[in-house]
Amino acid sequence: MAVGRFLREAATSLTTPLLPDDYLGLIDPLWSHRRLRGRVEALRPETADAATIVIRPGAGWKEHRAGQYVRVGVDVDGVWQWRPYSVSSPPGRPGGTFSITVKILVNGRLSPYLVERIRPGAIVRLEHPQGQFVLPRALPERLLFVTAGSGITPVMSILRGLALGDEMPDVVLVHSAPTRDAVIFGEELRELARRFPGLRLHERHTRTRAGRLTMTELATVCPDWAERAAWACGPPGLLADAEARWRRAGIADRLRVERFRPVTASEGGAGGRVRFARSGREVDADGDAPLLVVGESAGVLMPSGCRTGVCRSCVARLLSGRVRDLRTGREHGDTDDHIQTCVSATAGDIEIDL
Numbered sequence: 001m002a003v004g005r006f007l008r009e010a011a012t013s014l015t016t017p018l019l020p021d022d023y024l025g026l027i028d029p030l031w032s033h034r035r036l037r038g039r040v041e042a043l044r045p046e047t048a049d050a051a052t053i054v055i056r057p058g059a060g061w062k063e064h065r066a067g068q069y070v071r072v073g074v075d076v077d078g079v080w081q082w083r084p085y086s087v088s089s090p091p092g093r094p095g096g097t098f099s100i101t102v103k104i105l106v107n108g109r110l111s112p113y114l115v116e117r118i119r120p121g122a123i124v125r126l127e128h129p130q131g132q133f134v135l136p137r138a139l140p141e142r143l144l145f146v147t148a149g150s151g152i153t154p155v156m157s158i159l160r161g162l163a164l165g166d167e168m169p170d171v172v173l174v175h176s177a178p179t180r181d182a183v184i185f186g187e188e189l190r191e192l193a194r195r196f197p198g199l200r201l202h203e204r205h206t207r208t209r210a211g212r213l214t215m216t217e218l219a220t221v222c223p224d225w226a227e228r229a230a231w232a233c234g235p236p237g238l239l240a241d242a243e244a245r246w247r248r249a250g251i252a253d254r255l256r257v258e259r260f261r262p263v264t265a266s267e268g269g270a271g272g273r274v275r276f277a278r279s280g281r282e283v284d285a286d287g288d289a290p291l292l293v294v295g296e297s298a299g300v301l302m303p304s305g306c307r308t309g310v311c312r313s314c315v316a317r318l319l320s321g322r323v324r325d326l327r328t329g330r331e332h333g334d335t336d337d338h339i340q341t342c343v344s345a346t347a348g349d350i351e352i353d354l
Contacts, residue, residue, distance in 0.1 A: 003133050027029055029058065030056065030059060032059065032134065035125065036057070036058060036059075036060055036126045036128070036212055037125055038056060038057045038072075038124055038125075039056045039058075039123055040055055040119070040123075041056050041097055041120060042054040042175060043120065046101060047181065047183070047184055048182070049103055050103040050104070050150065050184050051102060051115045052088060052101045053101075053114055054089075054097050054099050055095070055098055057098065057126055058126075061128070062129065063129070064098060064129035064157075065129070065134045066087075066090055066134060066135065066158040066161040067131065067133040067154045067231075068086070068087055068129040068131040068133070068157075069086045069087065069131045069133075070084070070087055070126060071085075071127040071311055072126060073124060074110060074113060074118065074122075074124050074125075076109065081109050081113075082311070082313060083110045084260075084308070085101075087129060088100060088101040088185075089102050089160065090160040090164060093305030097328060100315060101156070101284075102150075103115075103184065133231060133233065134158075137274070138319050139169060140228070140229040141170060142170045142228040143171045143229055143230075144174075144222060144225055144228040145173045145231050145232075146165040146175075146231070146232075147175045148175065148176035148213075148234030148235055149234055149240075150184060151232075151234030151235070152175055152183075152184050152189075153233075154233055154258055155173065156184075156185050156188075156235060159189075159199070159263065163192055165198070168195075168199045169198055171198060171200070172200045172225075172228065173200070173201050173202065174202045174213065174221055175203055176201070176204040176205075176206055176212065176234070177205060177206070178207045179207055184324075202222075213238075215241045215244070220236075225247050226254075228254070230256070231258070232255060232257045233260075239257045242255060242257065243257065248318075261304060271285055271286070271289075271346055272285065272347070272348045272349040272350060273346075273349040274291065274295075274298075274346050274349075274350055275349075276295060276351075277320075277351055277353050278354055279354060281295075281299060283298040285346050285353070287345050287346065287347065288326070288345055289346075290326060290341065290344065291339070291341040291344050291346065291352065292307065292341040292342040294346075300352075302314065302316075303316070304342060307342045308343075309340055309342065314340055314342045315338050315340055315341075316338070316339060317338055317339075318337040318339050318350065318352060318353075319352060321346070321347075321350030322347045322348055323346055324344065324346075324347040325344060326344065326345055333350070
């Protein structure tokens with residue numbers, strides 16, 4: 001131990017002001033222990049507007065649990081953009097890679113780049129996997145997954161993990177997409193349902209006469225839905241409907257949800273004047289506009305990450321005034337209060353330290 005410490009200290013003194021790890025990063029970015037990185041190994045189209053990106057993580061990577069997400073940072077035209085993406089591959093993948101599956105979002109900044117422009121060999125920044133949208137250690141006898149659109153991605157990781165065993169447990173998957181061709185992983189899901197009698201797949205194609213799935217129809221496709229451990233992932237409307245359904249049945253604790261964007265309170269506030277102290281910019285803002293968007297529209301350099309209230313990269317100091325949490329509708333604010341600009345709106349005149 002003493003010899004190792006001596007060698008590290010000697011190497012540090014020789015390479016100052018850089019550290020030995022900095023030189024390792026120059027040789028191969030994946031060798032660096034100071035900043036977790038990954039290399040894009042392959043890309044695979046899934047639908048007309050979605051693709052799977054295979055990433056080889058660098059030194060220090062901690063393997064995900066099926067259902068978790070990872071924050072990915074990508075240099076898009078000189079600006080690092082960070083977003084959380086569900087891991088769609090199962091744990092323990094041969095070769096040590098993992099995959100994310102991305103669907104293009106309207107007005108998105110990172111998703112179009114990942115689906116249409118990124119190429120194998122590109123270096124991305126990573127954070128360790130996180131999230132509680134996972135199976136419990138003791139697997140329930142009966143499972144229910146309710147998903148829509150790209151909400152299938154964390155569930156696909158779970159299903160792929162389950163499929164590695166000899167038998168699939170009793171699983172019902174209810175999935176909505178505009179058309180059959182728009183179902184992400186469609187062919188693989190149908191093949192899994194053919195291989196494993198325990199997996200029952202119900203597809204809902206919303207551009208047909210059937211329209212969108214409502215939770216009142218759930219009993220038709222899954223009569224014992226209330227007796228199953230359940231997971232739901234998809235658009236806000238679907239999740240709100242599911243949570244209300246499980247709550248009315250008195251079994252809210254049996255449902256886990258995964259959101260890709262924050263829940264927004266339905267009633268907007270009065271709004272007010274927003275002053276950005278360091279930049280000197282001032283702008284009038286509506287009471288339902290995220291302060292992150294208000295600042296960006298005013299030309300203020302706003303720190304941001306996932307833009308959903310999860311990663312806390314957008315925290316700024318509130319110098320005066322009050323704000324409203326767009327997820328809960330609760331107002332708060334004191335001098336030196338720290339707020340998340342992506343899920344906060346002004347509740348009167350305010351000043352922010354940006």
